[in-house]
Amino acid sequence: MKNMINKDYFKKRIAVSICLLSCLALSLTGCSSKQGVTLLDKAGHKKNAQIDETTKGSRDNTPLCLVPTAPGTDAFENEYAHIDFSNKSEGYVFVTYKGTCPKVKLQITGPDEVTYTYDISNSSKTGEVFPLQAGNGEYMINLYENIEETKYSMVFSLPLEVTLSNGYKPFLYPNQFINFAPDSLAVRKGAALAYPCDSDIEVVAEVYNFMIQNITYDYEEAETVQSGYLPDLDEILITQKGICLDYASLMAAMLRSQNIPTKMEVGYAGTAYHAWLSTYIKDVGWVNGMIEFDGKDWSLLDPTFASNTEEKKLESFIGDGSNYSVKYVY
Known part of the structure; x- marks a missing residue:
């Protein structure tokens, strides 16, 4: 007899209230320019995060898109x-x-x-x-x-x-939730954002700042999203809007295609089901997300909240990261 399981086990992954800050008692603002990531120079002084985008950086920004294959050998x-x-x-x-x-x-x-x-x-x-x-x-x-x-x-x-x-x-590879290919718009945008950068940290800063300044939260989609929803990264770039899964997936794809290992983490931000990122920086290790780097410490990287929340309220909510609970990693 075949094993039986109840459909309740497969609860909807994407809740209607995804990312809505009202669930966290935080007021929302429109998408606006934020300070984003703060970079420091070798002396420990703050470095202007607004990089000259017309000058090629010393870092190689050639996309590295690992393409999954199924050769059938095993x-x-x-x-x-x-x-x-x-x-x-x-x-x-x-x-x-x-x-x-x-x-x-x-x-x-x-x-x-x-x-x-x-x-x-x-x-x-x-x-x-x-x-x-x-x-x-x-x-x-x-x-x-x-x-x-x-x-x-x-x-x-x-x-x-x-x-x-x-x-x-x-x-580093694409998967069902972070689906990109060498000809994806997300890969090309990632390469363009990485063009002026000298380091992986600067790439993360450029991609992050692009996300919070250009992608707005799609409330209509959040209210109608169905179980099994998967992000369409090119569509997100074209429409410049999405829900938290879209934010996290798009940013992860751009970073992965720049050979920067990135985890999309799904779990709870307070009481809301939510998605955010962790990324690997050479000589630093896995950073469990970041909003700001002060030369030593990082705070959680959450492009959805950052693009829709006043900076002081955002910093207050994120704090030491204890408001975030990881359930799944993609």
Whole structure:
């Protein structure tokens, strides 16, 4: 008999109240210019973050877009699904659903025992990319079909032992939530923003400031967003608006395409379900987000709140980061 699970397990990831600061008792303002990231020179003095965008910086801004592949050298399948794990050491797998059920869920549980649930398309012939973001160890990959109303049945299960070639790789490749390619507008914009920069820190500053000054919060989308929503990064750039998942995904894509490992973190900001970023800076390590760098300390990087909140209220809410609770990392 097939294993049964209740649909309640697959609760809507994107709440209608996503990012609404009213949930945090903070008043909203329109998108306006902010101070953004403060950079310091070698002497520790504040450096003007407004970089001359007409002069090429010393840092190479050539996009590095890692393209996932499914060569089929290591794969497993049954009548319902095909999983290509040839590049599991790179931090991802390709999953292709072979059936006809309109509602299909994929669950991946890593060595950290966190279970990620994804919607699977039954129209993709080449498969979809899913990250192995929990590091080295055993992953369990399960696929479920909807059989009636709220009931799902397991139709595929695969244990997978993973040893990553580089712990940063899962946060450099695209995936279902951060979907970009070499010809994406997001990649080109990331390269343009990185053009005048001398360091990764300056790239993060340029991308961050672009986000908070140019992308506005889409309240209509937030009120109508459906379960299974995935960001369209080029559309966000064209319309210059989005919800918090859009903000975080777009910024992550621009940074990843500049070879800066970036995590999109999803969890709770106060009581609101929300998305923000962490990024890896050489010689600094993983920065659990940043708004400002004072030469030693960083505060949480949250481009949605930063673009919609007065600076003092933002700093007060972020504080030491204890208002943020990470649930998932993509």
